[in-house]
Amino acid sequence: MKKYFSFPAAIAAACLMVLSCEGNGSDVVSVTISESDIQLKTGDSLRLEAQTIPSGAAVSWSSSDSEVATVDATGLVKAVSEGSATVIAEAGGVRDSCNVTVQPDRTLPSRIVPGDFFLADGSILSKDADAETVRNADVIGIVFCVDLRKIPEYDAGYLSDNGVIMARGFVMALKEASETSQMWYKDPYTGAYLRDETEIGFTDALVEGDSYGTFELSDADFSGFEKTCLVKEFRTDAYNAGYYPAMLAADEYNDYVPVPENATPWYLPSCGQFFEIIRNFADIRFDESNMLPINDDDFMWENITGIVEAINASMDKVSDNLKDPVNDTGVYWTSTTSSSTQARYVYLDNGWSVICMKANKNESYLVRPILTFGSF
Secondary structure: OOOOOOHHHHHHHHHHHHHHHOOOHHHOOEEEEOOOEEEEEOOOEEEOOEEEEOOOOOOEEEEOOOOOEEEOOOOEEEEOOOEEEEEEEEEOOEEEEEEEEEEOOOOOOOOOOOOOEEEOOOOEEOOOOOHHHHHHOOEEEEEEEOOHHHOOHHHHHHHHHOOOOEEEEEEEEOOOOOOOOEEOOOOOOOOOOOOOHHHHOOOOOOOOOOHHHHHHHHHOOOOHHHHHHHHHHHOHHHHHOOOOHHHHHHHHHHHHOOOOOOEOOOEOOOHHHHHHHHHHHHOOOOOHHHOEEEOOOEEEEOOOOOHHHHHHHOOOOOOHHHOOOOOOOEEEEEEEEOOOOEEEEEEEEOOOEEEEEEEEOOOEEEOOOEEEEEEO
């Protein structure tokens, strides 16, 4: 005898079949993640959703690189460090993936002060951060000036061309550009050290017989980056051949300590920029009111103590392997020229004085690079 099912009974059977399939991982047809590509900044998080057919299947989440991005059991993705990773949702042997790109967070704080730490990813770490945090951070320099009035249009233009919204200040490198002193300029074949850089756009900081006038020109010179670029552009052959060792050493520092996208390359600081390092780290009066003229158009500051100590104190929290102390009784080149044969140096005596004088370009002095940085 044939058995017949009533219509309601058939509906009930169908429902039972669907219910038995729903949530059964072995019968999953597809998995679809709500996003296929996402971009996050370090520290950001975003929750992904996964839909399955049939719906309700148990989904497991995983990341191809947890050092770049992690994902928990609910699909919450957290950006850990710069790089790329793939987040995978899987159910019943069926999977879907989402590409995750993590970029460094270069949103700089609204308030930056001298002594703050500049990191390799272009971010800022407060000078008040605890020592362990600083030791574990990838610090590449110390902010020494945030006076926007002192940032040259040339530097700001370079940063703007690279997507920086606003130039913010200057950073001093943690190390010397080289282990040995360097000459400012010398023809290695003839020994000559005469080269008139005003031909390519330099302005010599010199008022003959007037130390105060020379100081004003030197103190106003913040064009270290522009000077390096002018030499590289208009003295290309001589620069590449090693005629400008001090500038070249500062430039080659970029190979050892790469800069982030929101900064200029490292360069040889000008006189005004080096003076700002002294002013802002040592927190002293450092102007023509307490300046002493010497040698007609050179100058010095006497009875000023603890300058080198103060500069080095700004780096105290940084790991020893990342820094070189500024040299006590050290003589440092600047990019500021005085004539076709002379450029200006700064001499630091921790226990007594600061001296700024002109010297022949074939003299060998130390090089401490700096850079200009800004906010995206």
